[in-house]
Amino acid sequence: MPDQPVRPGSLIKVFSLLLAAALVASAIYLIMKKTPVYKPAPEVDELKSKGTESENVPIGSVFKPYEYNPAERLPAVDGAGNYRWDHEKIVRFSYNLWPGWLPVIAANRGARATRDSVFYGKYGFQVEMVLMDDPIAALDAFADGEIHTLWGTVDMMVLLAPRLLKDSRSAPRIVQQINWSSGGHGIVVRRPIKSIVDLKNKTIVAPRDSPGEYYLMTLLLSAGMRPSDVKLEYTTTAFEAAAAFLMDRKIDACVSWAPDMYRIPRKVSGARILSSTKDTDRLIADVYAVRADFVRDHPDIAKGLVAGIFEGMELLKQNPELPAKWMADAFGMKPDEILALRSDVHPTDLAENVQFFLNSSHPANLEQAWKNASNIYRRMGRIRATISFDQVVDFRFLQQLQQEVTLDH
Structure with missing residues (x-):
C-alpha cells in the first residue's frame, strides 16, 4: 500500500496530546516530589x-x-x-x-x-x-x-x-x-522498614484527614506509589495513632507528630523515625x-x-x-x-x-x-x-x- 500523506490536522492533534501529557507530568512532579520548593521569600x-x-x-x-x-x-x-x-x-x-x-x-x-x-x-x-x-x-x-x-x-x-x-x-x-x-510531623516504623517503598503492603495507622496523613500521601506519591499500595487504619487523633502502634505489633508504621512521635521509639524496640518534615522543605x-x-x-x-x-x-x-x-x-x-x-x-x-x-x-x-x-x-x-x-x-x-x-x- 502506498504511503499516505500526513495531514496537518493529524500533526496538530498529535502535538496537542504530547503537550497535554507534558503539562500533566510537570504538574504531578511539582506536587509529588519529595522536597517541594517551599521556602519563604520575603523582599x-x-x-x-x-x-x-x-x-x-x-x-x-x-x-x-x-x-x-x-x-x-x-x-x-x-x-x-x-x-x-x-x-x-x-x-x-x-x-x-x-x-x-x-x-x-x-x-x-x-x-x-x-x-x-x-x-x-x-x-x-x-x-x-x-x-x-x-x-x-x-x-x-x-x-x-x-x-x-x-x-x-x-x-x-x-x-x-x-x-x-x-x-x-x-x-x-x-x-x-x-x-x-520543620520536623514535627513524621512516620515511625518497625524493623526492617528502611525506605518509603518498603511501606508497600504494610499496615499504617494514621489520624484521618490530618497533616500527618497528608505528609504520608505526599511521600507515597513521590515514591511512585498509590494510597492503595498500603493498608491504612485510621484514628481520630495523633495520640490515638501512637497508642495503637504501641499496643498492636501487627501495625508496621505510625503517622504522628511531636511530642508523641519521639516517645514511640523510646518505648518500642527497633522502632525509628523513617521520615519527618525536617526532610521536606516547607510542606505543612x-x-x-x-x-x-x-x-x-x-x-x-x-x-x-x-x-x-x-x-x-x-x-x-x-x-x-x-x-x-x-x-x-x-x-x-x-x-x-x-x-x-x-x-x-x-x-x-x-x-x-x-x-x-x-x-x-x-x-x-x-x-x-x-x-x-x-x-x-x-x-x-x-x-x-x-x-x-x-x-x-x-x-x-x-x-x-x-x-x-x-x-x-
Missing part, C-alpha cells in the same frame, strides 16, 4: 529593614501582589452573628497539642483569659485558649459558634472548608500563618481560621489577634522559658520538653506571612499549598470539587499591618 531589603525577619530568601525574588480585594471574592455573610460573645470580649482560640502555638501562649501569658496579656493591654480583648486535640470536635465547636477560631493546617482546611461554607456565618477566614512544620503550614460573622462584626479584634500573635513571636525569642512553662502546664508536660520541641517548627513572622498570603509569584505561597492539597485529596476521593483559595483567605489585616510597618519606618 529582604524592603521588609527586613522594617523590623521583621525572615530566612532562606532566594536572591532576586520578585514580589507580585495579588491585585484583588478579598472582600470582593469572599462569600457574603448573611444574618446575625451566631457565636458566643458577651461584654467581657473573650476570644475563644482553639489549639491542639502542638509546639507551634507557643507564640500565642507567649502573647497571652498562658492559656487562660487574662488582662495581663498583649491582646488586652494593646487591643482591648482577652483570649481563652481552648485545647481541642480532636479536629472533628474543634470543627463542630467552630460551626456551632462555641469557639471563634479553628486550628489546622492548609491541607486540613481544604477538607474542612466545604462543610463550613454551607453556612456563610461559619465560613472560615484564614488570616494568618503561625509556622511551618500551620494556620488558623476565624468565623466569617465574627470577622464581619469585629474586624478590629481580628486584626488585634493577628498583630498580638506577631508580638508573641518576638516575646518568644526574647524569653522562651516562660512561655514554655505556660504551655507545659497546659499540656501536662515539662518545660524542658517544650523547649526541646521548638526546633520542630519554624515560626512565620510578618515578612513571611506577607510572602505566603500576598505574593502571587511565590512558589510556596498559600494558593500553591491549597492547590497541592486539593489535588491530592481529590485524587484520593476525599473532595469532589476544588474550592478556590480566595473563598477562604482574608489577607486584609496583613496588608494593613504591612502598611503600618512601612509608615513607621
Whole structure:
C-alpha cells in the first residue's frame, strides 16, 4: 500500500496530546516530589529593614501582589452573628497539642483569659485558649459558634472548608500563618522498614484527614506509589495513632507528630523515625481560621489577634522559658520538653506571612499549598470539587499591618 500523506490536522492533534501529557507530568512532579520548593521569600531589603525577619530568601525574588480585594471574592455573610460573645470580649482560640502555638501562649501569658496579656493591654480583648486535640470536635465547636477560631493546617482546611461554607456565618477566614512544620510531623516504623517503598503492603495507622496523613500521601506519591499500595487504619487523633502502634505489633508504621512521635521509639524496640518534615522543605503550614460573622462584626479584634500573635513571636525569642512553662502546664508536660520541641517548627513572622498570603509569584505561597492539597485529596476521593483559595483567605489585616510597618519606618 502506498504511503499516505500526513495531514496537518493529524500533526496538530498529535502535538496537542504530547503537550497535554507534558503539562500533566510537570504538574504531578511539582506536587509529588519529595522536597517541594517551599521556602519563604520575603523582599529582604524592603521588609527586613522594617523590623521583621525572615530566612532562606532566594536572591532576586520578585514580589507580585495579588491585585484583588478579598472582600470582593469572599462569600457574603448573611444574618446575625451566631457565636458566643458577651461584654467581657473573650476570644475563644482553639489549639491542639502542638509546639507551634507557643507564640500565642507567649502573647497571652498562658492559656487562660487574662488582662495581663498583649491582646488586652494593646487591643482591648482577652483570649481563652481552648485545647481541642480532636479536629472533628474543634470543627463542630467552630460551626456551632462555641469557639471563634479553628486550628489546622492548609491541607486540613481544604477538607474542612466545604462543610463550613454551607453556612456563610461559619465560613472560615484564614488570616494568618503561625509556622511551618520543620520536623514535627513524621512516620515511625518497625524493623526492617528502611525506605518509603518498603511501606508497600504494610499496615499504617494514621489520624484521618490530618497533616500527618497528608505528609504520608505526599511521600507515597513521590515514591511512585498509590494510597492503595498500603493498608491504612485510621484514628481520630495523633495520640490515638501512637497508642495503637504501641499496643498492636501487627501495625508496621505510625503517622504522628511531636511530642508523641519521639516517645514511640523510646518505648518500642527497633522502632525509628523513617521520615519527618525536617526532610521536606516547607510542606505543612500551620494556620488558623476565624468565623466569617465574627470577622464581619469585629474586624478590629481580628486584626488585634493577628498583630498580638506577631508580638508573641518576638516575646518568644526574647524569653522562651516562660512561655514554655505556660504551655507545659497546659499540656501536662515539662518545660524542658517544650523547649526541646521548638526546633520542630519554624515560626512565620510578618515578612513571611506577607510572602505566603500576598505574593502571587511565590512558589510556596498559600494558593500553591491549597492547590497541592486539593489535588491530592481529590485524587484520593476525599473532595469532589476544588474550592478556590480566595473563598477562604482574608489577607486584609496583613496588608494593613504591612502598611503600618512601612509608615513607621
